[in-house]
Amino acid sequence: MAQPSKPAKSGSLRKRVISGVVLAPLVLLVIYAGPLPTAALVLLAAMAMAGELTDTAGGADRPVAVPIAVAAISLVVIFAVTTTWPAVFVVAAAGGALAGLILRGRAGLVTASAFAYVAIACAAAIWLRQHPDIGGALLIWLLVLVWATDVGAFVAGRALGGWRLAPHLSPNKTWAGLLGGMGGAAVLSAASVAAFPVLGEVPWLTSLPAAAAMGAGLAVVEQGGDLLESAWKRYFHVKDSGVVIPGHGGILDRTDGLLAVILAVAALHLLLGTQA
Structure with a gap:
């Protein structure tokens, strides 16, 4: 055993x-x-998670990936707050893809997928809290x-x-x-x-x-x-x-x-x- x-x-x-x-x-x-304080908390957590994802995948060697991922996930949260849902999915996919291309290879592919997963989950949390x-x-x-x-x-x-x-x-x-x-x-x-x-x-x-x-x-x-x-x-x-x-x-x-x-x-x- x-x-x-x-x-x-x-x-x-x-x-x-x-x-x-x-x-x-x-x-x-x-x-x-309320929804806005919740969104602010989600934004802080999302920025930290995006930074962790890209830094772990090689952000030290290609540091531009970190601010790009942080900026992209911040936009995802902002679009979720404003209920601009098509933009949420577009930015989640595009931000992950761009960070992945910068990081390159399998590490970039894994990071792009992980970024989209985290970004959509953060948007989903805001959506759930918005129910009146x-x-x-x-x-x-x-x-x-x-x-x-x-x-x-x-x-x-x-x-x-x-x-x-x-x-x-x-x-x-x-x-x-x-x-x-x-x-x-x-x-x-x-x-x-x-x-x-x-x-x-x-x-x-x-x-x-x-x-x-x-x-x-x-x-x-x-x-x-x-x-x-x-x-x-x-x-x-x-x-x-x-x-x-x-x-x-x-x-x-x-x-x-x-x-x-x-x-x-x-x-x-x-x-x-x-x-x-």
């Missing part, structure tokens, strides 16, 4: 806990404050279940160990951790829906069992997004995408699973909408 990896060092874990306790309430307050009735509650619910997934996976993985989920990508992840993350997300998803009755307008959150099932399903998506970023870091032989957040690394290291969940929720919202 494959064994779980060694637990994180206590100093690193302490930094992660402190960072989470400080940042999580601030993020929730910004989202609660449920936008704030929907994003808060989404964040809560992502955090619940991470905490549940961490606790279950350390306590139970066992078979590794994807040893070549992320040796610390186990199947027990995945199940723990699904359980945590299910419980907190249902609790969030109970706390925000307005979420009952969402067809796929009309009951607590439905909310729990959706939380568990999105926990799998979240872990998939985490593994996707792990594959990206493995490709470029880096441990972290950056050093912005103590104990967590870069912004991409903190939002990898969140980006995947945002895209999944946006797709559901686009297809099914609300009852209102």
Whole structure:
């Protein structure tokens, strides 16, 4: 039986806990404050992620790629705020392609794809928050279940160990951790829906069992997004995408699973909408 990896060092874990306790309430307050504060937060995160993507892929050798990617993703956010959606997709594709051409080769192709993925996810977050009735509650619910997934996976993985989920990508992840993350997300998803009755307008959150099932399903998506970023870091032989957040690394290291969940929720919202 494959064994779980060694637990994180206590100093690193302490930094992660402190960072989470400080940042999580601030993020929730910004989202609660309205669409424009949320867009400003997304803009800052998007600029950081674009910089991390291009810098990791060779920005030190071709430094012009970094400002181009940052400028392009800033335009994506601005067009999302102004609901100019055709421009969002055009700039996301063009910005990624231009940065990729500058970086060249397979590294450029990987970066172009990653840039478009991140840019569209950032635009999707702004779109979700713009809903006049449920936008704030929907994003808060989404964040809560992502955090619940991470905490549940961490606790279950350390306590139970066992078979590794994807040893070549992320040796610390186990199947027990995945199940723990699904359980945590299910419980907190249902609790969030109970706390925000307005979420009952969402067809796929009309009951607590439905909310729990959706939380568990999105926990799998979240872990998939985490593994996707792990594959990206493995490709470029880096441990972290950056050093912005103590104990967590870069912004991409903190939002990898969140980006995947945002895209999944946006797709559901686009297809099914609300009852209102």
